[in-house]
Amino acid sequence: MSPAIPLTTLQSALGGALCGNGERSVERLAPLDEADAGSLAFIAQPRYEAMLRRSRAGVVMAAPALVGAVLQRPDPPPGGWCAWVFPDPYLAFARLTQWWRQHVAPRPSVVGIHPSAxxxxxxxxxxxxxxxxxxxxxxxxxxxxxxxxxxxxxxxxxxxxxxxxxxxxxxxxxxxxxxxxxxxxxxxxxxxxxxxxxxxxxxxxxxxxxxxxxxxxxxxxxxxxxxxxxxxxxxxxxxxxxxxxxxxxxxxxxxxxxxxxxxxxxxxxxxxxxxxxxxxxxxxxxxxxxxxxxxxxxxxxxxxxxxxxxxxxxxxxxxSGVFPIDDNRAWEKNAATLRQLHALRERLKALERRTT
Amino acid sequence: MSPAIPLTTLQSALGGALCGNGERSVERLAPLDEADAGSLAFIAQPRYEAMLRRSRAGVVMAAPALVGAVLQRPDPPPGGWCAWVFPDPYLAFARLTQWWRQHVAPRPSVVGIHPSAxxxxxxxxxxxxxxxxxxxxxxxxxxxxxxxxxxxxxxxxxxxxxxxxxxxxxxxxxxxxxxxxxxxxxxxxxxxxxxxxxxxxxxxxxxxxxxxxxxxxxxxxxxxxxxxxxxxxxxxxxxxxxxxxxxxxxxxxxxxxxxxxxxxxxxxxxxxxxxxxxxxxxxxxxxxxxxxxxxxxxxxxxxxxxxxxxxxxxxxxxxSGVFPIDDNRAWEKNAATLRQLHALRERLKALERRTT
Amino acid sequence: MSPAIPLTTLQSALGGALCGNGERSVERLAPLDEADAGSLAFIAQPRYEAMLRRSRAGVVMAAPALVGAVLQRPDPPPGGWCAWVFPDPYLAFARLTQWWRQHVAPRPSVVGIHPSAxxxxxxxxxxxxxxxxxxxxxxxxxxxxxxxxxxxxxxxxxxxxxxxxxxxxxxxxxxxxxxxxxxxxxxxxxxxxxxxxxxxxxxxxxxxxxxxxxxxxxxxxxxxxxxxxxxxxxxxxxxxxxxxxxxxxxxxxxxxxxxxxxxxxxxxxxxxxxxxxxxxxxxxxxxxxxxxxxxxxxxxxxxxxxxxxxxxxxxxxxxSGVFPIDDNRAWEKNAATLRQLHALRERLKALERRTT
CATH class of the missing domain: 2.160.10.10 (Hexapeptide repeat proteins)
Structure with missing residues (x-):
């Protein structure tokens, strides 16, 4: 049984602007590619725009530049899509998870001092x-x-x-x-x-x-x-x-x-x-x-x-400093050669001297 | 005090064929190189055959191809050696350890719910x-x-x-x-x-x-x-x-x-x-x-x-992708050269152009 | 509130020779660069001599060769500096920490068997x-x-x-x-x-x-x-x-x-x-x-x-065997080239043959 939180409740707590259908409710938080009409998702980087266009998320937290992409998706659910707009949607999403933790999915916790402590x-x-x-x-x-x-x-x-x-x-x-x-x-x-x-x-x-x-x-x-x-x-x-x-x-x-x-x-x-x-x-x-x-x-x-x-x-x-991974056979050859690298450099130097 | 489990008991539980002295008993499981006449060992790979030939294990789990090597070891104990034959002796040994855990060397365990839980x-x-x-x-x-x-x-x-x-x-x-x-x-x-x-x-x-x-x-x-x-x-x-x-x-x-x-x-x-x-x-x-x-x-x-x-x-x-280990002095030289590797490649290219 | 342990008490327990003001007391153990007149510090390696010269440590554990450097520091505290001399001051310092743990700063500990165990x-x-x-x-x-x-x-x-x-x-x-x-x-x-x-x-x-x-x-x-x-x-x-x-x-x-x-x-x-x-x-x-x-x-x-x-x-x-760290751009070039290292060696060989 999912909760159904009116988006307006979330907006009152967390700010931002609603574009599109601000009457939607949110039953769950989900990644773009697993979201449905009852889900809220977010897009933090423009490179996920292709994933956004396929997403069924009813509400998407997005930067102003992506509002159009949120709202113009095909086959909208009844009432239409909603974009919840923030200058930094990833930061806003972090704050939303904190609100969600507190109000919807609290961590189980002991109250007071357990008698066995x-x-x-x-x-x-x-x-x-x-x-x-x-x-x-x-x-x-x-x-x-x-x-x-x-x-x-x-x-x-x-x-x-x-x-x-x-x-x-x-x-x-x-x-x-x-x-x-x-x-x-x-x-x-x-x-x-x-x-x-x-x-x-x-x-x-x-x-x-x-x-x-x-x-x-x-x-x-x-x-x-x-x-x-x-x-x-x-x-x-x-x-x-x-x-x-x-x-x-x-x-x-x-x-x-x-x-x-x-x-x-x-x-x-x-x-x-x-x-x-x-x-x-x-x-x-x-x-x-x-x-x-x-x-x-x-x-x-x-x-x-x-x-x-x-x-x-x-x-x-x-x-950085990491040996690049390769298929094992190639690695073996390169690693073996690496143990002669300084000698190779000396040989290259000698060759350069000879051909100048 | 070791148990002495008749090999026939083990065979009844785990299958496989006994060649040689099937009347042996097994007091312990041991690696080939630490085994004695009361021990059962296994050989999983032909490359351990030299170790097998020196082993004093009374019983050896082995693939069919190695039965001869098990039985022809010198100085057999009274009654002679035994090979316990499986197509995949390593898998059979794994199953034997499970039988042994259950019947001979059980893990100590709480029974029921401890009153302090x-x-x-x-x-x-x-x-x-x-x-x-x-x-x-x-x-x-x-x-x-x-x-x-x-x-x-x-x-x-x-x-x-x-x-x-x-x-x-x-x-x-x-x-x-x-x-x-x-x-x-x-x-x-x-x-x-x-x-x-x-x-x-x-x-x-x-x-x-x-x-x-x-x-x-x-x-x-x-x-x-x-x-x-x-x-x-x-x-x-x-x-x-x-x-x-x-x-x-x-x-x-x-x-x-x-x-x-x-x-x-x-x-x-x-x-x-x-x-x-x-x-x-x-x-x-x-x-x-x-x-x-x-x-x-x-x-x-x-x-x-x-x-x-x-x-x-x-x-x-x-x-794979791991820097090969070397004595520290050699490594220092090679590692220092590695930081110029791309430049070395450029120098090699230039040289190739010049000498063509 | 620090303790003030007479240095002579420490010397009785741990040996070594006192040069300079052996009447000092020790309130705390400290590194050379954080020490004051109430502190005892140590110098284990001559390469820290410059740090020693600036140190305000009232007592310094030191090898014989560094006694002069300990005692000739400028602006001595009332009564003057003290060098506590050992052939191996680092080892002596280790033993001093054990004495200190036992007598001055004991670990908190349960006594006997706790009733809840x-x-x-x-x-x-x-x-x-x-x-x-x-x-x-x-x-x-x-x-x-x-x-x-x-x-x-x-x-x-x-x-x-x-x-x-x-x-x-x-x-x-x-x-x-x-x-x-x-x-x-x-x-x-x-x-x-x-x-x-x-x-x-x-x-x-x-x-x-x-x-x-x-x-x-x-x-x-x-x-x-x-x-x-x-x-x-x-x-x-x-x-x-x-x-x-x-x-x-x-x-x-x-x-x-x-x-x-x-x-x-x-x-x-x-x-x-x-x-x-x-x-x-x-x-x-x-x-x-x-x-x-x-x-x-x-x-x-x-x-x-x-x-x-x-x-x-x-x-x-x-x-040793570790890829040397570098700024990321340099590393990327060198790592990419490393994947062709064996081929580079072959090219170098070919070039050597051609130019001989």
């Missing part, structure tokens, strides 16, 4: 907090107003969770670590495990054992940060590991000790950032990218997926 | 279900007959677990997500965290903040799917993320929102598949491979370990 | 053990003296934890698996999930389904092993997966079934080691490196970050 008497719990089954809140932890703590989550001693922040199931927020307001941490993420620090100690057989350097710092995370599932954000060795406001991390990301990530930087899944790297604001790192330790990335640096940053990058821009 | 009164629990300590089953969740739910697992609201499916310790099955029958999900895996979706919003300083796109879809997983430990399978943005029947995923794998993985496709550890990629049936992805978003892979595509798929692949086949 | 009556619990809230200790598990088990951890049937070993929150130690003494396993790590083993079974449509090979081995981990957060160490197929004494693993690392890792080998974050690989002693693997299955690495092999080991390495040394 274990909360230390010295913890300070704000107003309107939800704490899931079997969650653990250790001594002197601070949970801000309206925060929600998932089942099996563990907020350790003296850790602090900002107002309205959500920790998913089984999240660990380590002792002394803190996350700001209106953040989201998805299930299984570990914030504040020890950084990877050891001093080598020579062994009689010529090898070296590793002596642990206790990690005495913590993790500080700003406001409006979202962190995916099963990530690791290590505590600092002496100072802290820092994620600034608005940082967004996808799943399975490793952030080493004493890393600093600038505001509104985003990283896709499986990225690894080694210790003490400093990443600027407004950067993006593609999935599986690796940043080596102690490097610096300027603001507005964009790293392609699976690229390895081996030196500091001081200039904004787009950087 | 927390089950919402509206959840529907099938017959013969086991639920471990501190597991949480939220409202309207459905647990199929004979399913087992590990300690600290969290089956969220309206999620569904098929008959006979096993969720390991601390697994999270998100709200509205479902997994079919006879599946296995190993510990720590998170199914149904939010996909990574944000719309950029310009900031006064020239940068962009990220506005969350609520992820309104779910995850649908077919029958006989196995998922390793600490994986992440994100919920879809509008539609669902889908793993078809028989898919096998190793550990620490990231599957982005709205990805579709075709039936019987297998992925080794640390693979990352970005959002909206569509991967065909019967594919294999080697460990650490990355597939970028919105790409399509045909059926029967095989990607080598650590290769990065940057374009759709429409033809079945084997594809 | 669930311990099977047949488990054997040593003296001085701590078990956190909602931890599960299954039948016949063995917890050594002084071990600590975090909240939501799950020690499965017949698993064994050595004396003094710490398992973090939500760690899973699988049935029959064991870890030695004085180890640390950080939160979310799964030890003993099934290895990834399947036999292909032909399907009518020309594809292959996968038949599970039950993983009948376990995991054996030596003494003084540290494993980061959200790692996966799979159980063996027949024999065991083994980590020898002193191995150190960072976060999000995948160790496949039947892998053997030699003593004191260290791996940085996001490394993947495929099944049955054998890695020697005293090796290091950089972050994101991949080792394919069934390979062997000799002792003292060092693999650069993000490199892929595709063949066995029999000689100690330093090995």
């Amino acid at each position: 274990w909360v230390h008497p010295t913890a300070r719990i704000g107003a309107g907090v939800s704490i899931g089954p079997f969650a653990v809140i250790d001594e002197e932890a601070v949970i801000g107003d309206g925060a929600t703590i998932g089942a099996h989550a563990h907020v350790q001693a003296r850790a602090a969770v900002g107002a309205g922040t959500h920790l998913g199931s089984s999240v660990v927020l380590g002792y002394d670590c803190r996350i700001g307001a209106h953040g989201i941490v998805h299930a299984g993420t570990v914030i504040g495990a020890d950084g990877f620090g050891f001093a080598p100690e020579p062994q009689p057989d010529g090898g070296r054992a590793w002596v642990k350097i206790e990690q005495l710092g913590a993790v500080r995370i700003g406001d409006a940060v979202e962190i995916g599932a099963n990530c690791c954000i290590d505590r600092g060795a002496l100072g802290d590991t820092v994620l600034e406001d608005g940082v967004k991390l996808d799943n399975l990301i490793q952030i080493g000790h004493n890393v600093r990530v600038g505001r509104h930087t985003a990283m896709a899944g499986c990225v690894g950032v080694a210790g003490s790297a400093r990443i600027g604001a407004y950067c993006t790192l593609g999935g599986g990218a690796i940043v080596l330790g102690h490097l610096e990335l300027a603001d507005h640096v964009h790293i392609s997926a699976a690229s390895v940053v081996m030196r500091s990058i001081r200039q904004p821009g787009h950087y | 927390w089950v919402h009164p509206t959840a529907r629990i099938g017959a013969g279900v086991s639920i471990g300590p501190f597991a949480v089953i939220d409202e309207e969740a459905v647990i199929g007959d004979g399913a087992t739910i590990g300690a600290h697992a969290h089956v969220q609201a309206r999620a569904a677990v098929g008959a006979g499916t096993h969720l390991g310790s601390s697994v999270v099955l998100g709200y509205d997500c479902r997994i079919g029958a006879h599946g296995i999900v190993h510990a720590g895996t998170v199914i149904g965290a939010d996909g990574f979706g944000f719309a950029p919003e310009p900031q006064p300083d020239g940068g962009r903040a990220w506005v969350k796109i609520e992820q309104l879809g779910a995850v649908r997983i077919g029958d006989a799917v196995e998922i390793g430990a600490n994986c992440c399978i994100d919920r879809g943005a509008l539609g669902d993320t889908v793993l078809e029947d028989g898919v096998k995923l190793d550990n620490l794998i990231q599957i982005g929102h709205n990805v579709r993985v075709g039936r019987h496709t297998a992925m080794a550890g640390c693979v990352g598949v970005a959002g909206s990629a569509r991967i065909g049936a019967y594919c294999t992805l080697g460990g650490g491979a990355i597939v970028l978003g919105h790409l399509e892979l045909a059926d029967h595509v095989h990607i080598s370990a650590a290769s990065v798929v940057m374009r759709s692949i429409r033809q079945p086949g084997h594809y | 669930w311990v099977h009556p047949t488990a054997r619990i040593g003296a001085g053990v701590s078990i956190g809230p909602f931890a599960v200790i299954d039948e016949e598990a063995v917890i050594g003296d002084g071990a600590t088990i975090g909240a939501h951890a799950h020690v499965q049937a017949r698993a064994a934890v050595g004396a003094g070993t710490h398992l973090g929150s939500s760690v899973v130690l699988g049935y029959d698996c064991r870890i030695g003494a004085h180890g640390i396993v950080h939160a979310g790590t799964v030890i003993g999930a099934d290895g990834f083993g399947f036999a292909p079974e032909p399907q009518p449509d020309g594809g292959r389904a996968w038949v599970k090979i039950e993983q009948l081995g376990a995991v054996r981990i030596g003494d003084a092993v540290e494993i980061g957060a959200n790692c996966c160490i799979d159980r063996g197929a027949l024999g065991d997966t083994v980590l020898e004494d002193g191995v150190k693993l960072d976060n999000l690392i995948q160790i496949g079934h039947n892998v053997r890792v030699g003593r004191h080998t260290a791996m940085a974050g996001c490394v993947g080691v495929a099944g049955s690989a054998r890695i020697g002693a005293y090796c290091t693997l950089g972050g994101g490196a991949i080792v394919l299955g069934h390979l062997e690495l000799a002792d003292h092999v060092h693999i650069s970050a993000a490199s892929v080991v595709m063949r066995s390495i029999r000689q100690p040394g330093h090995y």
Whole structure:
């Protein structure tokens, strides 16, 4: 059973202009190619115009330039098509999903403190907090107003969770670590495990054992940060590991000790950032990218997926470094030749000298 | 204390033909090079024949062509060697391990619902279900007959677990997500965290903040799917993320929102598949491979370990793209030259023109 | 409020020689560039001498050659600078952090068995053990003296934890698996999930389904092993997966079934080691490196970050294989040319023949 939300209700909440049949109702949000007359879809880029022309979406969020394309589609449903017009329809669609989440498809949630949760008497719990089954809140932890703590989550001693922040199931927020307001941490993420620090100690057989350097710092995370599932954000060795406001991390990301990530930087899944790297604001790192330790990335640096940053990058821009995929036989030949590349260059040089 | 299972018992259960001493008993399963007279081993490929000839395994599962090699080994134990013959001995060995698991080395398991588990009164629990300590089953969740739910697992609201499916310790099955029958999900895996979706919003300083796109879809997983430990399978943005029947995923794998993985496709550890990629049936992805978003892979595509798929692949086949490893000094030279490769090609072209 | 530890107290515990003002007190440990007169810092490598000269650290751990540089800094604080001299100041600093952790900044910890933990009556619990809230200790598990088990951890049937070993929150130690003494396993790590083993079974449509090979081995981990957060160490197929004494693993690392890792080998974050690989002693693997299955690495092999080991390495040394990062436009040209590299070599050869 779908809801049927009058489009005018949505417009009252979110603005924009309605062209065409503004009396339509919206039963669901859908991509252009799966939408029907009861669906609302969006077109964010002109290159999807061909898909738009075939779409059966009753309502389409679109930029002014595409209103005609929305309304002139053949075979309109009873009452006709509607274009809901915004200067930036993708941003408007993001806001619509938030309204939809809140009013139509709310996340299921515990209300109040579940009786099975274990909360230390010295913890300070704000107003309107939800704490899931079997969650653990250790001594002197601070949970801000309206925060929600998932089942099996563990907020350790003296850790602090900002107002309205959500920790998913089984999240660990380590002792002394803190996350700001209106953040989201998805299930299984570990914030504040020890950084990877050891001093080598020579062994009689010529090898070296590793002596642990206790990690005495913590993790500080700003406001409006979202962190995916099963990530690791290590505590600092002496100072802290820092994620600034608005940082967004996808799943399975490793952030080493004493890393600093600038505001509104985003990283896709499986990225690894080694210790003490400093990443600027407004950067993006593609999935599986690796940043080596102690490097610096300027603001507005964009790293392609699976690229390895081996030196500091001081200039904004787009950087890549990935071996191109090929059929295996071709790759084998090229990869074998690559191992002689420097020698080939020398041969080419010699040839150039000889033929000049 | 090992069991001693008469080989005839095994043959009754699993078929195949016994050549040589069919009266042997089997105390343990072992690799060829660690086996003794009480062991059963297998040889799956003729290239291990040298290892077979040195093996002390009392019983060897083998294809017909290798029966002679099994039986003619020197220094037979009392009663002599035995070959247990199958057209596909590796497949037969897989079935034997299943019989062994069931009859000789059963997994330890909770029986029934552990008193510490927390089950919402509206959840529907099938017959013969086991639920471990501190597991949480939220409202309207459905647990199929004979399913087992590990300690600290969290089956969220309206999620569904098929008959006979096993969720390991601390697994999270998100709200509205479902997994079919006879599946296995190993510990720590998170199914149904939010996909990574944000719309950029310009900031006064020239940068962009990220506005969350609520992820309104779910995850649908077919029958006989196995998922390793600490994986992440994100919920879809509008539609669902889908793993078809028989898919096998190793550990620490990231599957982005709205990805579709075709039936019987297998992925080794640390693979990352970005959002909206569509991967065909019967594919294999080697460990650490990355597939970028919105790409399509045909059926029967095989990607080598650590290769990065940057374009759709429409033809079945084997594809690779990895920088060959070398001693560091050689690599440094070749890598430095690689950064001038296009210029070298231009120089070669010029030289060719000059010398023609 | 900082503590103020007399330097003489530290010297009594840790040795070394004091030059300059040995009457100083230490309020905090800090890096050279963030230190003030109340801070203790260290200099491990002569290349940081310029940073040392600007540092305001009241006490600096240093090698004998740098004592002058420590003491002759301008503008000394009241009483003057102090150099705390060791032949290996980095190692001494590591030991100091351990002293500091123990005496000044102890980790918060549960004392005794938390009333909410669930311990099977047949488990054997040593003296001085701590078990956190909602931890599960299954039948016949063995917890050594002084071990600590975090909240939501799950020690499965017949698993064994050595004396003094710490398992973090939500760690899973699988049935029959064991870890030695004085180890640390950080939160979310799964030890003993099934290895990834399947036999292909032909399907009518020309594809292959996968038949599970039950993983009948376990995991054996030596003494003084540290494993980061959200790692996966799979159980063996027949024999065991083994980590020898002193191995150190960072976060999000995948160790496949039947892998053997030699003593004191260290791996940085996001490394993947495929099944049955054998890695020697005293090796290091950089972050994101991949080792394919069934390979062997000799002792003292060092693999650069993000490199892929595709063949066995029999000689100690330093090995690399990573595509160098470049600005995207340059990379695109070079990567495109790389796909013709073998052909370029043939053209170069032809040219050489022609011009000789």
